[in-house]
Amino acid sequence: MLGGLGVGAGVTVTTLLAFELSGSAALAGLAASASAFGAGVAAAAIGASSRFGRRPGLVGGYVVGLIGASVAVAAAVIGSFPLMVVATFLFGSSNASNLQARYAVTDLATPGRRASDLSIVVWATTVGAVLGPNLTGPGVAAAGLLGVPELSGPYLLSAAGFAAAALLLLIGLRPDPLLLARRLERADARAADAESDVADAAVAADSTPPGEGLRAAFAVVAASPSARAAVATIAAAHAVMVGVMVMTPVHMGHYGADVRLIGITISLHILGMYAFSPVFGRLTDRFGPRAVLGLGLGQLLVAVALAALSTPRGGAGFLLGLLLLGTGWSAALIASSALLTASLPIGSRAQAQGLSDLGMNVAGGSAGALSGVLMTLLGFPLMAATTILLLLVPASLVLADVRRVRAEALRASTGAGASV
Numbered sequence: 001m002l003g004g005l006g007v008g009a010g011v012t013v014t015t016l017l018a019f020e021l022s023g024s025a026a027l028a029g030l031a032a033s034a035s036a037f038g039a040g041v042a043a044a045a046i047g048a049s050s051r052f053g054r055r056p057g058l059v060g061g062y063v064v065g066l067i068g069a070s071v072a073v074a075a076a077v078i079g080s081f082p083l084m085v086v087a088t089f090l091f092g093s094s095n096a097s098n099l100q101a102r103y104a105v106t107d108l109a110t111p112g113r114r115a116s117d118l119s120i121v122v123w124a125t126t127v128g129a130v131l132g133p134n135l136t137g138p139g140v141a142a143a144g145l146l147g148v149p150e151l152s153g154p155y156l157l158s159a160a161g162f163a164a165a166a167l168l169l170l171i172g173l174r175p176d177p178l179l180l181a182r183r184l185e186r187a188d189a190r191a192a193d194a195e196s197d198v199a200d201a202a203v204a205a206d207s208t209p210p211g212e213g214l215r216a217a218f219a220v221v222a223a224s225p226s227a228r229a230a231v232a233t234i235a236a237a238h239a240v241m242v243g244v245m246v247m248t249p250v251h252m253g254h255y256g257a258d259v260r261l262i263g264i265t266i267s268l269h270i271l272g273m274y275a276f277s278p279v280f281g282r283l284t285d286r287f288g289p290r291a292v293l294g295l296g297l298g299q300l301l302v303a304v305a306l307a308a309l310s311t312p313r314g315g316a317g318f319l320l321g322l323l324l325l326g327t328g329w330s331a332a333l334i335a336s337s338a339l340l341t342a343s344l345p346i347g348s349r350a351q352a353q354g355l356s357d358l359g360m361n362v363a364g365g366s367a368g369a370l371s372g373v374l375m376t377l378l379g380f381p382l383m384a385a386t387t388i389l390l391l392l393v394p395a396s397l398v399l400a401d402v403r404r405v406r407a408e409a410l411r412a413s414t415g416a417g418a419s420v
Contacts (some may be wrong), residue, residue: 002168003062003098004125006161008132009139009154010069011035014088017072017151021081029372031081031088032191036365038068038092040358043215046100047354052106053176054350055169058097062166065094069159076152079356094162096357098125103353106341107177112285115338119281122334126274141231164211178350185346200217214358217351229401230336231356233293233394235363240300240387241325243367245269251380252312261313265322272326273275278325280334289339290405293398296331296380297391299324304388308381405408 018031042064046057068090075083102121109117135157143153221227248269249262257265284292306321336356344352367387374383 001127002103002161002165003065003094004128005132005135005281006062006065006069006128006158006165007095007098008128008130008137009161010072010091010132010158012132013139013151013154014091017076017149018081018084018088020151021084022073022077023406027081029369031085032246033087033365033369034085034367035092035095036361038089039095040092040361040365042093042096043100043357043361044217044354046096046216047217047351047357050178050350050354053179054100054107055173055176058101058104058173059166059169060099061100062162062169064090065092065097065163066159066166068093069155069162072155073152076149076155088105092268092361094158094165096361097165098128099357099360100353102337103341103350104173104177104373105340107181109347111342114288114341115284115334116278116281117343118337119277119279119284119334122330123274124272124278130270176232178346181346193377199215214351214355216348216354220344220348220352221355223403224343225397225404227340227352229293229394229397230289230340230343231352231359231395233297233332234336234356236337236390236394237296237300237329238360239363239367239390240304242364243371244304244384245322246368247311247371247375247380247383248307250375252376255312265319268319269322269326272323273330274326276327277330277334281338283331284335284338284409289335289342290398290402292331292335293339293394296328296333296335297395297398299328299331300391301388303328304384308384312339312380374403 014035015028015032019028022028022031042061046061049057049060059291068087071086071090072084075081075087102118105117105121107112135156139154139157140150141153142156148156167252221231243264246328248265252262252265280292280296283295303324306317307325310317310321312318337353340352340356341349371383374386377385
């Protein structure tokens with residue numbers, strides 16, 4: 001909640017401050033994309049640091065985000081756009097910690113509650129998404145007290161939020177859930193008189209060298225059909241969501257929609273992203289992650305169609321499309337995260353989770369950067385329609401994984417019947 005509040009406060013003025021410093025809308029978009037790429041790099045680093053547990057990586061992400069917020073204030077003071085790009089890149093690390101926190105709660109969760117517990121952490125981001133943008137006024141007031149430019153004020157509140165989040169994790173996240181989960185797994189293995197090579201493998205998984213973290217994550221994900229489907233789905237879903245969402249205000253403005261209506265539309269979209277995550281968590285635990293992945297991909301397909309074909313001046317179809325764009329992303333995020341976690345052993349899980357968020361943020365940053373170019377060339381409806389192509393690969397991987405699981409279940413039941 002504190003991290004989400006910090007991100008929400010700063011991200012509200014990122015593009016405005018970048019535009020003020022650069023004088024170019026295109027360069028302002030570059031600053032926003034730098035935050036997404038920064039979050040991706042930080043996610044991979046947090047995953048690579050998992051040999052030391054969850055706490056160091058999560059705390060480190062918030063500390064780097066705090067540094068980024070401070071650098072943004074400095075960039076505003078001296079009027080440097082290149083420094084602002086550096087600031088937004090560092091600022092993205094805080095969002096990586098926000099996202100990776102959802103995995104920390106799964107380390108000690110029971111399998112039947114894993115997705116539900118994960119979804120509660122995602123839901124907590126709603127607080128930041130709703131309250132953060134409303135802190136612009138207090139941020140401007142704080143800037144006046146300190147004598148810094150007004151648009152840098154919200155970053156002061158971001159820094160305070162990240163500092164509080166880092167301190168809370170440093171003190172309160174004890175025992176470290178990932179380290180405890182690994183110890184419990186080894187204890188269970190010994191209690192069950194596991195073979196010595198299995199125990200040795202568990203110890204080796206705990207001592208993966210940091211330099212090999214990302215390479216090991218690629219190998220682990222590539223070896224698991226379920227993990228491949230999960231990673232591909234969340235990356236594609238995030239790219240579709242970002243690609244359509246970032247151009248929605250511009251599209252609505254071109255058709256005469258006022259700022260208030262644009263704000264309502266985006267707020268409805270953000271509501272869909274976070275507020276319903278506990279629902280998708282329960283559905284995932286009850287019906288399985290693959291079923292909810294199908295639900296999420298279906299919602300994204302309908303959302304893009306409605307956004308492309310409906311009037312952007314407050315029509316019900318357009319509003320419903322943006323709402324479904326958020327709920328489809330939420331379903332894909334929750335189900336993919338649960339499937340990735342369930343399909344990998346505890347020793348290699350955290351590195352793969354970092355790789356997944358790296359792919360998600362790189363896909364989102366690339367989609368945000370390219371969507372403006374595609375909209376200029378093709379117009380919003382065709383730009384939105386092209387994003388559907390991104391869903392084809394994950395949909396095929398999910399279907400193949402469903403067929404594989406059914407075939408394995410059939411072979412198991414046939415073998416059990418033969419033995420009887």
